[in-house]
Amino acid sequence: MARKANNSFFLEEWLRTASGTKVSGELVKQNSDPSARSIIQAWSEIRESLQNHNFDTRYLQALRALVSSESSIHVADPQAKLLISILALRDVSLPSESYTLVLRLLYVWIRKAFRPSQALVGSAVQAIHGVVDDKRYLHPALVAQSVLLSGAFACVPSLSGDLKLLCLELLCRLLEKESSLVGSQEVLVPVVLAGIGYALSSSLDVHYIRLLDFLFGIWLExxxxxxxxxxxxxxxxxxxxxxxxxxxxxxxxxxxxxxxxxxxxxxxxxxxxxxxxxxxxxxxxxxxxxxxxxxxxxxxxxxxxxxxxxxxxxxxxxxxxxxxxxxxxxxxxxxxxxxxxxxxxxxxxxxxxxxxxxxxxxxxxxFPAGQIYDSFCKAFGKDPIGPRLIWVREHLSDVLFNESGAITGAFCNQYSSASEENKYIVENMIWDFCQNLYLQHRQIALLLRGIEDTLLGDIEKIAESSFLMVVVFALAVTKQWLKPTVSRERKMETSVKILVSFSCVEYFRHIRLPEYMETIREVISCIQEDDATCFSFVESIPAYDSLTNPKDLFTQQIEYEWSRDDVQTSRILFYLRVIPTCIGRLSASAFRRVVTSTMFLCIGHPNRKVARASHTLLVAFLSSARESEEDERDQLKEHLIFYYMQRSLEVYPEITPFEGLASGVATLVRHLPAGSPAIFYSIHSLVEKASTFSSKSLQGRKSDPGNQILELLLRLVSLVDIQVLPYLMKSLAHLIINLPKERQNMVLGELYGQVAESDDVIRKPSLVSWLQSLNYLCSNNRAEGSASGSTIDTSNQLAARL
Incomplete structure (x- = not known):
């Protein structure tokens, strides 16, 4: 009858599962539980075949059906006796496969039986002797199943010592005399190992050394x-x-x-x-x-x-x-x-x-990144890509790669208890790995993107897992070295190396990891304590020339465009985000020499996240202060603003994000000295840019480019100093006077609201007077018509009056 397997299990199947083996053996396994009727019918077919000595295809199919249901069926002693009788036949020619199937069913019997008959076990052992002695039927699967069954017999607790000895002798004889057959098929390895395992677990010490010798010797070749x-x-x-x-x-x-x-x-x-x-x-x-x-x-x-x-x-x-x-x-x-x-x-x-x-x-x-990259770069354009795709895909499905998290955990445990010297060695190994991963993946991404995207995606899965390894290890490193008891030099060196390594693997960061954020917080708080450490990190940013025209990295097959180098872009974005956190520690000369060229380059990056981060970096510098170099820092700020406005507005709105531009302008008017020429230039540049947009853009939605600039200029009314305010009012007047009636009324209403809410007693009278004049001139302009000549005259009148 069919029934669920009890707590006994098949050791060879467990070995396959535990080792990640995909092949389950030459015997077909069931997909669902068999019906009781089908099991009864199969046993009936086998019994009838034995009685009639007619072992045709029906008999073979019945055996196969039972074996395919081995996890669900229970083989009782009477059925085991029937199977042993088939093995004991000597005057009948049986299909070769049937012996293996019969042995398998006897194995099911012995593994699930609570207290098997010792007489039946003895008969089974004698029958197996007879089968293996007949060289006509000897083949690898038969030998493997014989080893498995003999071992399973030997480990039955209720079996007598003499029977166990008989089983162990049979097993050792098979292993020693038929070892060439046993090792000829990989699929049989777990079957043979399970047989040896059962035998080793026997209560007898007899043949124990012989079993160990075979177990640890079969791997020699x-x-x-x-x-x-x-x-x-x-x-x-x-x-x-x-x-x-x-x-x-x-x-x-x-x-x-x-x-x-x-x-x-x-x-x-x-x-x-x-x-x-x-x-x-x-x-x-x-x-x-x-x-x-x-x-x-x-x-x-x-x-x-x-x-x-x-x-x-x-x-x-x-x-x-x-x-x-x-x-x-x-x-x-x-x-x-x-x-x-x-x-x-x-x-x-x-x-x-x-x-x-x-x-x-x-x-x-x-994480065999080096081997993968070397292989593909050398063979690119020469050899077929297919075999390499298979190789990478096989590694992704391999049990070793799937255990990468556990291996990393073991590595970190070993690291935490190692000597300082050995910690330093493996730290440098990991940091070097990050550098190489960056350089090599940067090249292969440019080689394969758009050509072999599937292959590139598989390679990046391996690299993404290596990123997780780096993050987990880096957190373990911070716990070792970023402690009060550790020397300042060691803490600073470690912090810089972690940040540089993270920049190299930033491209592979696709999820928010608590370990990553914790490590970043630790190392940034460390570099914020020291000027030299801050400069050491900032100095590691790739230079402008290497960004736009890399040497000795790409082959002639690549037409290089810096903005399409996604791996490099991710690394630079990391720097753009981290540098503002320690900008106060960075001298003006270091910022000018190391950062500015890259920052201005990235302001024009088509990736808006990169462009926005560049604006944020400039805002951070404009907001920063150092008492020891106040004049030099202010000078640099003023100098940078001229190029900043030019660079930002030339790619607005296609690339420059308005939020970044607005933040930059608002910051510069707050932090530059009163009456700074850079502020006048910024207002002039904004007005000039706004005038290039059509009147439709200036009166349309707030998200329209021209209207965004106008809104920014209106916002500056409450921000600029008293020296700049008259110039801003004149500039705004030139824009407002040319707006359609509806838009003029809306703008004037916003301005009146700002002035009404202002508490600035110095600026407020001037603003009120200006608004009254502006309102009057706008009304006259509308009454006289909207011809271009009258508009210009009215604008000039307004400018003179202000």
């Missing part, structure tokens, strides 16, 4: 030859399952035996990677286990041995890896295994080799 971390993960989780069983069953002797044979003894036939992953599995199994007495002491020793083994392997890896360069083809797989082990094993005591290994693994294997 493949060590370093592939980077498929799923196999390593299977070892890790297999050992986790086995060791957890030892702890639950209080098998202290087995814990000690495993520790001595695997972790504390270096055997030539044991593969380094397999032992390393086993050590990680031990740590994972023991991380959440709390024991007392002898077992607790043994587990503590076991963890200590596992950590020492992992550190030993890390030392081997780092002896062959230059931490500042991408790893070679040989070290790559080692680092992949290392990274994924730390993602799964739980807390590990800190050590220099572990920290450096994790850093190298993150920067070369988890």
């Amino acid at each position: 493949s060590e370093g030859s592939h980077g498929n971390v799923t196999y390593g993960l299977m070892i890790l989780h297999l050992i986790e399952w086995v060791v957890s069983g030892y702890m639950r069953s209080n098998y202290v002797n087995k814990i000690s035996l495993f520790m001595n044979e695997v972790l504390e003894t270096s055997k030539e036939n044991y593969t380094v990677l397999a032992v390393f992953m086993a050590a990680a599995g031990v740590l994972r199994a023991s991380a959440a286990r709390f024991s007392t007495g002898a077992q607790s002491f043994e587990i503590s020793k076991l963890r200590n041995s596992a950590e020492k083994r992992m550190e030993f392997v890390a030392q081997l890896i780092m002896s062959n890896v230059n931490v500042t360069l991408p790893s070679t083809q040989r070290e790559g797989p080692l680092l992949k295994y290392f990274a994924i082990a730390f993602a799964r094993c739980g807390p590990v005591s800190s050590s220099a080799p572990l920290l450096l290994c994790l850093a190298s693994a993150l920067l070369t294997q988890v």
